[in-house]
Amino acid sequence: MRHxxxxxGTVVSIELADDLPESRLRSLADETCAWLHEVxxxxxxxxxxxxxxxxxxxxxxxxxxxxDLRLVLDRCADLWRDTGGYFDAYAGGQLDPSGYVKGWSVxxxxxxxxxxxxxxxxxxxxxxxxxxxxxxxxRPWRVGVRHPWEADKLAWVLNITDGAVATSGTYxxxxxxxxxxxxxxxxxxxSVTVVGPDLxxxxxxxxxxxAMGEPGLTWLAKRAAEGYESAxxxxxxxxxxxxxxxxxG
Amino acid sequence: xxxxxxxxVGTLTGAALILGVRLSVQPAAVPVSSAQADSAAEEPEIDAxxxxxxxxxxxxKKPSGKKTTAPAGDDAEEDGxxxxxxxxxxxQHTYGxxxxxxxxxxxxxxxxxxxxxxxxxxxxxxxxxxxSLNASALKAQSADVDAVSGATLTTxxxxxxLQAALDKAGA
Numbered sequence: 040m041r042h043x044x045x046x047x048g049t050v051v052s053i054e055l056a057d058d059l060p061e062s063r064l065r066s067l068a069d070e071t072c073a074w075l076h077e078v079x080x081x082x083x084x085x086x087x088x089x090x091x092x093x094x095x096x097x098x099x100x101x102x103x104x105x106x107d108l109r110l111v112l113d114r115c116a117d118l119w120r121d122t123g124g125y126f127d128a129y130a131g132g133q134l135d136p137s138g139y140v141k142g143w144s145v146x147x148x149x150x151x152x153x154x155x156x157x158x159x160x161x162x163x164x165x166x167x168x169x170x171x172x173x174x175x176x177x178r179p180w181r182v183g184v185r186h187p188w189e190a191d192k193l194a195w196v197l198n199i200t201d202g203a204v205a206t207s208g209t210y211x212x213x214x215x216x217x218x219x220x221x222x223x224x225x226x227x228x229x230s231v232t233v234v235g236p237d238l239x240x241x242x243x244x245x246x247x248x249x250a251m252g253e254p255g256l257t258w259l260a261k262r263a264a265e266g267y268e269s270a271x272x273x274x275x276x277x278x279x280x281x282x283x284x285x286x287x288g
Numbered sequence: 289x290x291x292x293x294x295x296x297v298g299t300l301t302g303a304a305l306i307l308g309v310r311l312s313v314q315p316a317a318v319p320v321s322s323a324q325a326d327s328a329a330e331e332p333e334i335d336a337x338x339x340x341x342x343x344x345x346x347x348x349k350k351p352s353g354k355k356t357t358a359p360a361g362d363d364a365e366e367d368g369x370x371x372x373x374x375x376x377x378x379x380q381h382t383y384g385x386x387x388x389x390x391x392x393x394x395x396x397x398x399x400x401x402x403x404x405x406x407x408x409x410x411x412x413x414x415x416x417x418x419x420s421l422n423a424s425a426l427k428a429q430s431a432d433v434d435a436v437s438g439a440t441l442t443t444x445x446x447x448x449x450l451q452a453a454l455d456k457a458g459a
Contacts, residue, residue: 041458050446052455054434163451166440174434183450185438190448191390196433208439232437 042068046075047083047141049165055152056159056175067157071148075164078144082111084135095134111136111143114239122247125255127219138246142205142239145169167205169238174200181287187230187272194230194278195270196287203238207231207245209274218250227252229274231259234284235267245269369395369457376452390453396432 040061042053053071055064081090090108093099101109115128115136128136145162149169152160159172161180174180179198186192187210197204208230209216216225231248233241244262248255248271256279259269268284280286369392436451446452 041455043455045443048443049441050443050452052435052451054458161435163435163437165442165446166436166438166449166451168435168437170435180435181433183433183436185436185440185450190438191450193433193436193450197437204437206437206439211439211441211445230439 040064040068042072044072044075046072047079047137047144047164048085049141051075051145051165052161052163054161055157056172057157059156063156067152067155070155071152071162074148074151075144078140081105081107082136082140082144084137091134091136111139114143115139118240118243118247122244122258124220125218125247125250126243130217130219139239139243141165142167142203142237142242146203146238167203167238167242169203170199171201179285184232184270185230194272195232195280195284197234198285198287199234202234202236203241204232204234205238205242205245206233207242207249209249216249218252220250225250225252227274228255228271229276230272231255232270233259233262233267234269235262235265241267369454371395372457374453374456376448376456390450390457392457 040055044051053068055067080086083089084091086092090099090105094104118126128134141164145164146169148162149171153171161168161170168182170180179200182197182199182204183193184195184206186194187208209225210229218225228249231245233245235241244267248259251258253273256271259271260281263281263283268281270280270284272278371392373391436449438449440446440449
């Protein structure tokens with residue numbers, strides 16, 4: 040069953056491939072959407088009464104924040120350190136953990152689906168996808184990576200059973216992807232895709248590598264040791280893939 | 289040369305390196321997936337990844353990736369996609385309007401096309417690079433997919449995406 044939901048400022052696609060009654064699948068999709076809307080209400084930087092906004096205004100002390108928000112803040116700090124400052128939740132001057140929250144909330148959603156009996160599904164949010172179990176017909180899920188210049192074409196097709204794929208690119212927002220270290224627009228890479236066990240990490244690393252530019256290729260290569268494979272395309276059309284990338288065919 | 293390089297480097301196991309492939313020099317019909325294994329050995333141009341070591345993972349990977357044709361027609365069974373033509377919404381970007389259309393037959397995506405702006409877009413494109421990426425992409429695209437990963441953060445970007453067209457077909 041496929042469900043599409045507008046939430047968190049993006050569009051979430053939910054595919055439930057389990058052999059369960061339609062009514063059960065429907066309620067699983069509903070519960071997933073309810074969680075994502077809850078995340079939006081609590082973590083949106085556009086909602087004045089969200090926990091994130093109250094915290095960054097100083098209305099809420101760190102020790103009074105929810106366990107979820109404290110976890111998000113911890114992870115953002117870890118990622119800032121792991122990426123040499125290229126993933127920066129404070130890049131815009133004030134706290135904006137959205138770059139972590141989206142992937143994290145989908146991870147949690149997928150975990151909750153599994154606990155509720157869905158062992159074969161994917162949740163895609165704004166082009167970042169978490170897959171669990173096998174896809175249609177019991178084969179791996181086939182995930183296309185968007186061509187960095189043409190919206191209707193694919194640069195790669197990946198075979199994935201249990202795992203996450205995140206893509207960051209300059210093609211959507213043009214020059215508005217910033218290198219938080221230099222304060223200049225990110226240049227050098229057109230598109231970065233990271234594949235690994237955790238969507239929030241894959242997403243943050245793809246964003247960080249994109250901000251790094253070509254040095255990001257070397258940085259990405261080292262992430263394979265941590266279980267994250269990658270593919271990247273430079274501004275001048277050179278394509279790079281890590282040796283373990285699960286390319287189909 | 290190729291073999292000896294691979295042999296010399298064969299002991300450097302665990303070297304986590306990215307393979308560099310300049311797609312613009314690939315023959316037009318070679319899919320990216322096999323091109324990356326083959327050409328890494330022949331293609332001397334490898335930046336940012338460490339020139340001599342890059343050959344090793346490429347050669348090592350080759351035997352495992354020998355299925356050359358994309359699995360386009362071998363499992364035409366269920367994917368739950370409805371037959372027909374599905375148009376994404378025309379979306380205004382800073383560089384113009386993009387609209388994606390896919391065609392579905394027998395539960396599979398048989399073609400995908402998009403209209404593109406003809407003005408104001410060329411400045412960001414390297415024609416050679418795009419041409420060769422296209423060739424690989426078209427090949428890859430013939431393999432039906434369940435989902436599409438891309439930088440489509442905004443709802444506007446989603447509406448013009450392949451994922452949106454897939455969602456329409458699967459709904």
